[in-house]
Amino acid sequence: DTAVSQTPKYLVTQMGNDKSIKCEQNLGHDTMYWYKQDSKKFLKIMFSYNNKELIINETVPNRFSPKSPDKAHLNLHINSLELGDSAVYFCASSQIRTTGEDGYTFGSGTRLTVV
Amino acid sequence: AQSVTQLDSHVSVSEGTPVLLRCNYSSSYSPSLFWYVQHPNKGLQLLLKYTSAATLVKGINGFEAEFKKSETSFHLTKPSAHMSDAAEYFCVVSDWEDTGRRALTFGSGTRLQVQP
Numbered sequence: 598d599t600a601v602s603q604t605p606k607y608l609v610t611q612m613g614n615d616k617s618i619k620c621e622q623n624l625g626h627d628t629m630y631w632y633k634q635d636s637k638k639f640l641k642i643m644f645s646y647n648n649k650e651l652i653i654n655e656t657v658p659n660r661f662s663p664k665s666p667d668k669a670h671l672n673l674h675i676n677s678l679e680l681g682d683s684a685v686y687f688c689a690s691s692q693i694r695t696t697g698e699d700g701y702t703f704g705s706g707t708r709l710t711v712v
Numbered sequence: 713a714q715s716v717t718q719l720d721s722h723v724s725v726s727e728g729t730p731v732l733l734r735c736n737y738s739s740s741y742s743p744s745l746f747w748y749v750q751h752p753n754k755g756l757q758l759l760l761k762y763t764s765a766a767t768l769v770k771g772i773n774g775f776e777a778e779f780k781k782s783e784t785s786f787h788l789t790k791p792s793a794h795m796s797d798a799a800e801y802f803c804v805v806s807d808w809e810d811t812g813r814r815a816l817t818f819g820s821g822t823r824l825q826v827q828p
Contacts, residue, residue, distance in 0.1 A: 630816075638750075638800055640818040653815075687756065700746055701804075701816065705755035 603704035620688030735803030
């Protein structure tokens, strides 16, 4: 009964390939996110979807394309992978209420290695 | 714009001694503040959160943090460190931006080492 699950956990691929990372949450949250954690552990938001609608799209190469078929899923597709894309990618979800935020629930991460 | 500064990139304590991880933030509106922990090769786990209720917040595993608006700080403490506390800790602020959207900003992280 994992709250936010992302697959695969590890992904090793060659430069130039296209790959996808899937994310699903069963918390009933309205908002989902993709974060990238670089080698120095710094986390940076990439995208945010609220009820299947894109609300945050940070400065990310357009090789990265998020897809949200429903509010429980947010997948990340990456075209023409580059060495610099190697990182850990975290999916997260949250629910913002009038009383504040419940906090963000993160998946366990996908370690992408581009060779 | 909001920002988070974790004042120590690395903290080392002995098992059984107190832990203090420092965090300062800046925010224009009414922020929510969080501490997350990341164990090696694991995901991020929420330790505790402040969302405009009590300023002293208790979290899991004996951690607590105090929101001090006058000092714009949200330091994380624990009375007695355990070996299993060794991990990376992130202070996070969430607030409204001028664009009308909510944004989450992570600190750079503090690596906690616990010596036997």
